[in-house]
Amino acid sequence: MPGASHPPLIASPAALFALRLLFIPALNLSSPSNLIRNSSTFRRTRPLLRNTHLPRSLLSFSSNPVMAGQPSLKGRSSFTAACNSGGGREILVQHLLVKEDDPNILLEIQKRIAGGEDLSDLAMEYSICPSKEEGGMLGWVRKGQMVAEFEEAAFNAPLNKVVRCKTKFGWHLLQVLSEREELLLQEIQPDELHAKLHEPSFLEEAQLIDVREPEEVGKASLPGFQVLPLQQFGNWGPEITTKFDTDKETYVMCHHGMRSLQVAKWLQTQGFKRVFNVAGGIHAYAVKADPSIPTY
Structure with a gap:
């Protein structure tokens, strides 16, 4: 399983807390392909996972010329999507980007594609987008x-056909x-x-994961949660x-709901279909639902 065997390099809770969230999308530091990926689906996604880095879902895609704004996560109600805007279609897309004033290069690439060469190989050779490395x-x-022009072309492109579009960044050749169907990452409120x-059946039917560190769990914990410390991702991630x-149904909890949100997004890329983030973490649970739980 390629996806699980390449865990994130764990930052301190404070550093993780400071990272902007994905949809916020996503993904946020500066890597081009900052979107959540199901790396087990396609061979070409494997290079994304070779290095031991923070999960892409932790990063922001501000440096990716294709990616647009960052929707707010405020105002969510219980059991609502924590990240996504609603039901719909998701596409797995790759592209290459060349400068607008390089028409000869674009024509050369198109000829090579027509001759049977792979877009991903050509992207590594020609693209000026940081995603070329992947x-x-x-x-x-x-x-x-x-961005609007890229989005229109991508969502109207036939599967596996390379199509061309132009944005303010230059010419793109893209392939879906x-x-x-769009995956929805949900959250559950502390009182729920x-x-x-x-409920007697809940602990038997649900999967509960606490990604806090052992010293945190020692201060406050909830029954039924299996502790998988984020800093030990390399041990449990591959399995x-x-x-x-x-x-x-899989429920993920941390101190304030930030680290667990990142892990919940990563779980989706590993094929988990019903993932819930505990809103506000165990701190909100103690304050809003059960005062007997210590806060720290």
Whole structure:
């Protein structure tokens, strides 16, 4: 399983707390392909996972010429999507970018594609987008994440056909490799989790993950949660789909809900279909749902 075997380099809780969130999308530091990816789906996505870095979902895509703004996460109600804007279609897309004043290069690339060469190989050779290092892979994207011209071309492109479009950054050749229904990352409010924890069947049917560090868990904890410290990602990440059922409801918790949100997004890329982030973490749970739980 390629995705799970390449975990993030763990930063301190304070550093993680400071990182902007994905949708916020996503992904946020400066890597081009900052979108959540299902790296187990396509061979070309593997290069994204070779290095031990923070998960792409932790980064921001501000340096990616294709990516657009950052929707707010405020005002969410319980059991609502924590990241996505709603139901819809996601596409797995790769591209290359050349300068507007390089028409000869564009024609040469198109000829080579017509001759059977792969867009990802050509992206590594010609593209001026930082995503060239990953074969032009942008990952799974949804509407609202890309500049208008690129988005229109991508969402109207036939699968696997290389199409051309122009943006203010230059000429793009893009290819949609696959499509799927948009994954929704949900969150659960502390009072709802409190009620569920008192349902006899909940602890048997749900999967509960606490990504805080052992010293934090020693200060405050909830029953039924399996502790998978984020700083030990390298130990448990590669085995996540063997230890947990991707089809079951999975709830992720941390101190304030930030680290758990990043892990929840990563779990989606590993095929987990029903993932819930505990809003506000155990701190909000203690304040809003169960005062017997210590705060720290």
